[in-house]
Amino acid sequence: MLHLFAGLDLHTGLLLLLALAFVLFYEAINGFHDTANAVATVIYTRAMRSQLAVVMAAVFNFFGVLLGGLSVAYAIVHMLPTDLLLNMGSAHGLAMVFSMLLAAIIWNLGTWYFGVAGVQFPHADWRHYRHRFNQCDDDRHVSGGCA
Template identity: 45%
Template sequence: MDTILVLAIATIIVVLVFEYTNGFHDAANIIATVIASRAMTPVQAVMLVAFFEFLGPLLGGTAVANTIGTFVTLDDLDRVLSLTIVLCGLAGAIGWNLLTWWRGIPSSSSHALVGGLAGVVVIAAGSDHVSWGFDELFQGHLSGVAKVIVALILSPLVGFWVGFILHKIMLMLLRGAHPSINRDLRRLQYVTSAGLAFSHGANDAQKSMGILTLVLLLGGFIPTFEVPFWVMMACSLTITLGILTGGWQIVRTLGFSIYKIRPLHALDSQVTAGAVIFGSSMFGAPVSTTHVVASSIMGIGASERPKAVRWGKAREIVTTWLITIPGAALMAITCYLVVRAFT
């Protein structure tokens, strides 16, 4: 078996491992508010979310996959080197995911992937092999790393303010409602949590779809960058398996450590996050479910009782957001230097 085929198979396996860690890392982001508001038991929440998570990658298009799979240019390099670069970039992202999951800190799998891949490409091939997109940004076009960074900055802000405004409207509409309305709000979360799960699958699984397609292209197994159906199915199954095994430590952070979640807060958060993530998917912008869900909870809490929001926990999460890209990049670079030292 030749080196290219071995590397391609190894990289595909690592991509799927990343997708699995993405699933169990982000499961908490989707089910945290459902559990905190007591709309469902943990088992019910996970089963419902897993089903719609599975459908997201299959029905959500490939716009995000195209963004992720084309922000680095490696086709002019030796095939062995290019596949090694992708492998180390993924290893850095997985390492960061595991570290933040172990510490119970909600970070972004998406930006860990971008940071890991961009960092190792700069060291191994040069910065000209990364599509930074900053020149295009000044001309009014979003592409490359600039598109990811803009999405990183804007999506939590949009999540915060949409959550803030939506909750104000809902409080006005339900003013004077009987407490029994909470029963209906809990039931509605079967719909809103399903929508959030579908949106998450449509956005997050596409990132691995993009990397897998890039691996196939670099290995010479496909002629052009076009996502095969089996890649969609593999990523869909893997992220669903990750969801089923869930990251319960992060449930405590998002569901209980930012703001006291009641049924209306949970419903508004799910509507907000689902809309923002699905809209981003349509524009091909890879966003973080963690960022959007956490910021929507903050916005909802701020619209009701700003002093009750645990801003200290919010600052901790924001700090993690800021160090995710460089942290994953450092892990990926370390992995690459170790590999080069032994080859």
């Protein structure tokens, strides 16, 4: 498989390695973020001890990846504008990939820091929050406040 990378120049190869490092960092952040979301309720309600909840979350996340296959990865790839990527140079394509990875890392760290139960796909959360803010706006006009 290494023969696929034989034609790359040093600069592009280093950028690909850096992109791989970004992906691994994102996966690490996403792992602790998902585990915290998965175990928070059972720990808070004392339905399970924290150690057992974290171990069970790790085991079932692992089996979820094994049994779920690559469906999430393919969903992310389908979000990429492949027709645009094919018509631009590798530098622009790598810039697009880096900006998407950086945005995902910032999103995950931001939702973790502010205690928002975020997901990997920010557009799903923003749809929810936009709906809630619009609903809150409507409540203010009707009742003078928002709960």
